[in-house]
Amino acid sequence: xxxxxxxxxxxxxLAKEFNVTTRxxxxxxxxxxxxxxxEGRKRVYSRRDRTRLKLILRGKRLxxxxxxxxxxxxxxxxxxxxxxxxxxxxxxxxxxxxxxEQQQRDIEAVLAxxxxxxxxxxxxxxxxxxxxxxxxxPESIAGP
Amino acid sequence: xxxxxxxxxxxxxLAKEFNVTTRxxxxxxxxxxxxxxxEGRKRVYSRRDRTRLKLILRGKRLxxxxxxxxxxxxxxxxxxxxxxxxxxxxxxxxxxxxxxEQQQRDIEAVLAxxxxxxxxxxxxxxxxxxxxxxxxxPESIAGP
DNA sequence: CGGATATTTTACGTTTACGTAAACGTGATG
DNA sequence: CATCACGTTTACGTAAACGTAAAATATCCG
Numbered sequence: 001x002x003x004x005x006x007x008x009x010x011x012x013x014l015a016k017e018f019n020v021t022t023r024x025x026x027x028x029x030x031x032x033x034x035x036x037x038x039e040g041r042k043r044v045y046s047r048r049d050r051t052r053l054k055l056i057l058r059g060k061r062l063x064x065x066x067x068x069x070x071x072x073x074x075x076x077x078x079x080x081x082x083x084x085x086x087x088x089x090x091x092x093x094x095x096x097x098x099x100x101e102q103q104q105r106d107i108e109a110v111l112a113x114x115x116x117x118x119x120x121x122x123x124x125x126x127x128x129x130x131x132x133x134x135x136x137x138p139e140s141i142a143g144p
Numbered sequence: 145x146x147x148x149x150x151x152x153x154x155x156x157x158l159a160k161e162f163n164v165t166t167r168x169x170x171x172x173x174x175x176x177x178x179x180x181x182x183e184g185r186k187r188v189y190s191r192r193d194r195t196r197l198k199l200i201l202r203g204k205r206l207x208x209x210x211x212x213x214x215x216x217x218x219x220x221x222x223x224x225x226x227x228x229x230x231x232x233x234x235x236x237x238x239x240x241x242x243x244x245e246q247q248q249r250d251i252e253a254v255l256a257x258x259x260x261x262x263x264x265x266x267x268x269x270x271x272x273x274x275x276x277x278x279x280x281x282p283e284s285i286a287g288p
Numbered sequence: 289c290g291g292a293t294a295t296t297t298t299a300c301g302t303t304t305a306c307g308t309a310a311a312c313g314t315g316a317t318g
Numbered sequence: 319c320a321t322c323a324c325g326t327t328t329a330c331g332t333a334a335a336c337g338t339a340a341a342a343t344a345t346c347c348g
Contacts, residue, residue: 107206
């Protein structure tokens with residue numbers, strides 16, 4: 001029998017690929033977010049582990065705590081079984097969706113402000129005279 | 145002469161409006177993000193302060209640190225003057241924009257996964273049989 | 289006027305998410 | 319065989335963002 005070709009990764013491989021430290025990866029394991037197999041003492045990461053790491057980091061970029069990410073992982077693993085669990089999972093998913101949609105709105109708002117500020121910068125640069133103060137729109141950061 | 149009707153806020157008013165603690169608001173001041181005037185010892189917040197608070201909280205929802213927000217505030221306040229400052233400001237703005245766009249992509253990805261998970265939940269619930277395991281798509285969280 | 293209520297300063301405590309050694313295997317390699 | 323290069327556990331340290339409690343005003347209200 002041939003061993004089924006299982007794609008695995010070492011900790012440093014993952015660390016390099018995702019540009020995090022091995023310390024961080026071990027920490028995620030400590031927090032119950034990953035659990036790689038072992039070959040002797042060495043950690044061996046599966047494709048699933050890799051995917052989870054990707055999700056952890058994506059969550060982080062969105063300001064999620066490791067605890068929140070873990071909750072989602074756990075629910076994902078255990079939710080199918082009882083109806084109650086499924087409904088609970090759905091509630092959590094809906095809540096997360098609400099947060100994400102709020103973030104979308106926040107991003108739109110910040111992008112608009114960035115654009116305005118950048119435009120003003122370019123105007124000042126083009127103009128060459130570094131003296132004139134911009135009239136501040138009511139809701140601007142540069143208010144009264 | 146009439147006093148110009150200056151809209152001001154107490155700390156608790158702001159705290160209630162934005163659903164944060166007064167402690168948090170004072171902390172933001174400590175970190176140089178706000179500086180309300182004083183009437184005696186009491187803090188008096190202007191509309192500008194209120195706007196800044198709003199921006200602080202928006203930044204927080206997007207995972208920005210107070211330090212990052214402060215940097216933007218400071219640049220916004222001081223950038224117009226020298227060309228070098230303006231260009232530096234533009235760099236920071238571009239960088240922030242990059243992060244925001246990455247976040248937009250992240251959000252899209254997570255929303256898609258949430259939708260998939262929710263759909264699966266609904267399918268299981270509709271089906272009524274709480275036993276069948278879902279076949280996991282390659283990049284799913286529920287991989288091998 | 290005295291108690292309730294709000295505000296202030298000061299200061300120590302807490303959680304999250306790692307960083308930073310130290311001290312120890314272990315397999316490959318010149 | 320000694321020395322890397324990589325991996326492991328254990329443990330203490332740290333920055334961020336407040337929480338929480340204490341003690342001191344200040345203000346309002348019946």
